[in-house]
Amino acid sequence: MHKLIMHIPVVNSILFGILFILMSAFSACSQVPESTNTEIKTNAMTVNKTDDEWRKTLTPMQFNVLRQKGTERPFTGEYDDFFEEGDYYCAACGTLLFHSSAKYNSGCGWPAFFEPSDSTNMLFKRDLSHGMIRTEVMCARCGGHLGHVFDDGPKPTGLRYCINSVSLIFKPSPKEEKHK
Ligand SMILES: [Zn+2]
Numbered sequence: 001m002h003k004l005i006m007h008i009p010v011v012n013s014i015l016f017g018i019l020f021i022l023m024s025a026f027s028a029c030s031q032v033p034e035s036t037n038t039e040i041k042t043n044a045m046t047v048n049k050t051d052d053e054w055r056k057t058l059t060p061m062q063f064n065v066l067r068q069k070g071t072e073r074p075f076t077g078e079y080d081d082f083f084e085e086g087d088y089y090c091a092a093c094g095t096l097l098f099h100s101s102a103k104y105n106s107g108c109g110w111p112a113f114f115e116p117s118d119s120t121n122m123l124f125k126r127d128l129s130h131g132m133i134r135t136e137v138m139c140a141r142c143g144g145h146l147g148h149v150f151d152d153g154p155k156p157t158g159l160r161y162c163i164n165s166v167s168l169i170f171k172p173s174p175k176e177e178k179h180k
Contacts, residue, residue: 047142066144074109077165086172093142
């Protein structure tokens with residue numbers, strides 16, 4: 001039956017016609033992901049990577065906290081007992097998050113800040129996990145989990161941004177030139 005069809009020219013041209021239509025439809029479908037990507041770029045989060053891509057740029061601990069909303073053990077973080085002058089950036093995408101002038105020793109075991117450098121660089125989300133009502137703090141650019149914000153902080157804001165050290169990268173302020 002198959003051989004018979006292939007030897008009839010009219011049927012062959014019909015088959016090629018159908019094949020051509022199918023290929024055109026397929027190539028049209030293959031355009032869809034590109035336009036979808038463009039739409040994602042206009043959303044609040046401008047850094048969108050897959051878990052595999054994040055694993056290539058983050059340490060296992062950073063991946064656990066930033067991408068899987070883990071929490072580093074208290075009093076173990078690099079910036080818990082750390083009070084140098086400078087800025088703290090998102091460890092995943094480099095967005096500016098806090099300045100050292102807002103950092104204080106809360107004694108909770110994690111770096112604590114009473115205000116962000118720019119709150120538009122952060123996303124806030126109600127978090128009901130672990131039987132608690134908390135407000136999760138995320139990086140607005142990449143969606144990375146940073147920590148939580150509580151209302152038991154010091155003046156002037158009364159807020160305590162309790163942030164995992166591994167979610168942060170510290171860059172010291174440029175030292176003022178000493179005049180001889
Ligand atoms: Zn980020």
